[in-house]
Amino acid sequence: MNSFKNIKLYIVVLFCALFAGCNEDYLDIAPTDRVSDASILSDTTLFEAYVINRYLGVRLTDKEGDGSVPGFGRGFEYALWSSLTDESIYNNDDNTWVIQQGLLSPENTGIAGTLWGRSYRSIRECNYALINLPNITMSESGKARLTAELKFIRAFRYHDLIRNYGKVVLRGDNVSMLGDDFTDPSLFERASIEEGLQYVLAELDEAIAGLPTQNNNNWLEGRATKGAAMALKSRLLLYAASPLYNGGATGSAEQWQRAAQAAQDVMDLGIYSLYQQGYSDMFTASESHQEVIFARFYNLNQRHTALEIANGPNGYDAWGGNAPLQNLIDDYEMLDGSSFDWNNPSHAANPYANRDPRMSETILYNGSQYRGRAVETFLPGGRDSQDGPSNWNTSRTGYYMKKFIDESLPIQNPWQVAGTQNWLYFRYAEILLNYAEARNEASGPDASVYEAINSIRQRNGVNMPPLPTGLSKDQMRERIQHERRIELAFEEHRFYDVRRWMIAETTENEPAYGIDIRRAQDGTLTYQRKISLQGRRFLERHYWLPIPRQEILASNNVLEQNPGYN
Structure with missing residues (x-):
């Protein structure tokens, strides 16, 4: 096992720029566990380490990120996101049953309560880096890559906000400080879902233009590539065409075709394919492989749960x-x-x-x-x-x-x-499923839809029979939804799929x-x-999560709550 390949990726760097207001004197004692803003902004290596660490999050509640700090999802936690769905339940609760039993409220958000805060914290950190990057002594090509990475990370965080809360606050490149006027309503104005999606998709297009096609050495593995940003774009466009994002009606043929094209663009890169060495083995393989588009890789010094x-x-x-x-x-x-x-x-x-x-x-x-x-x-x-x-x-x-x-x-x-497995955020099977769903909705079950689904069903080690020919559009939709349920089980998709399909x-x-x-x-x-x-219970309001009450109170009650939770 190449255990040392990603050590550089997850160097933990703590410094004052993470926290608004921490530049104030505190008993005039210089902290020894942080690196100062001045050091970060004057040292190219430290600044790049800061950017790399934006692929990680911060622990905000008990048992979160046990053994390591949280990444982009629940993959390396005790209670997985699957245990908020009809895939699994968590034996010892750990704040999951409140969601399973329909008791979710702004005051009691269970394990979903940290999404809003962690996402906006990460967005602020990315903004800080983007604002200061032009003044860093670094090659223009190096700055271009870091800019693209930061835009990808920020887009990922916004995607997490949109798929959980719907309407979000778009911060642009702003870095709010404790001294800012938090009574300014513009700081808490939620954009429409369409505006949020348009913003994130534009960010992803910029990221795609600046990211490398592949990371060509082990030290870079785990950082974003064109494929990662294109895969996120594919997912977002699929969501954007789905009923939940269109007032309960399916999206237009043009929306679905745009989603199909985004998936096709990933396929056309020609660098990803289905793993053929065993279905379960793809999740425990110590090395990257042909199905991995973007992952959090095992790190010797940051073992996970x-x-x-x-x-x-x-x-x-x-x-x-x-x-x-x-x-x-x-x-x-x-x-x-x-x-x-x-x-x-x-x-x-x-x-x-x-x-x-x-x-x-x-x-x-x-x-x-x-x-x-x-x-x-x-x-x-x-x-x-x-x-x-x-x-x-x-x-x-x-x-x-x-x-x-x-x-x-x-x-x-x-x-x-x-605690040595890699966690796959995006893999090629998802892209094929995205394509099949979007293409079917755009123009019906043509040969390319069958090919995408059947390639997954007939990979080595699975060898399930191909789908029957002559399916109608509605019948194919049911088959695709079923295939996503089976192929992507426990991978953080079911929670969002059943909601976007309504x-x-x-x-x-x-x-x-x-x-x-x-x-x-x-x-x-x-x-x-x-x-x-x-x-077990699900109500109409549960299609979106409630914004935690403390976030509403922190805005002086200006921040709009999601419907049904007031």
């Missing part, structure tokens, strides 16, 4: 963590491409046989081979059930996560050993199902679905 102990079965003395829901398991097709059906006696008698191979690569279920033995979630006596060791960590659903898990890493005493009032109001497996004395097994978390 040890996913194996956090999510593993209690029979191994692991903690259960993000427990997959039966809702997801039921959606994996049979090997022949037909739907799984509990009313089919052969399916019900052996529900894990002859299923889409991605299921066994994503989820540990009763009978899965894991670390030298079969997983046992049956009762009585199953080692990974309530009758097993560490039973307080038994999965509430009867399932455990396998995706992202590296069996070569230890469960016991993983500290300073595990189907969350159906999917998120389904009970949170698990499985109860009973073994008779003769060894035969019977399966019965159960409710694993009571009171």
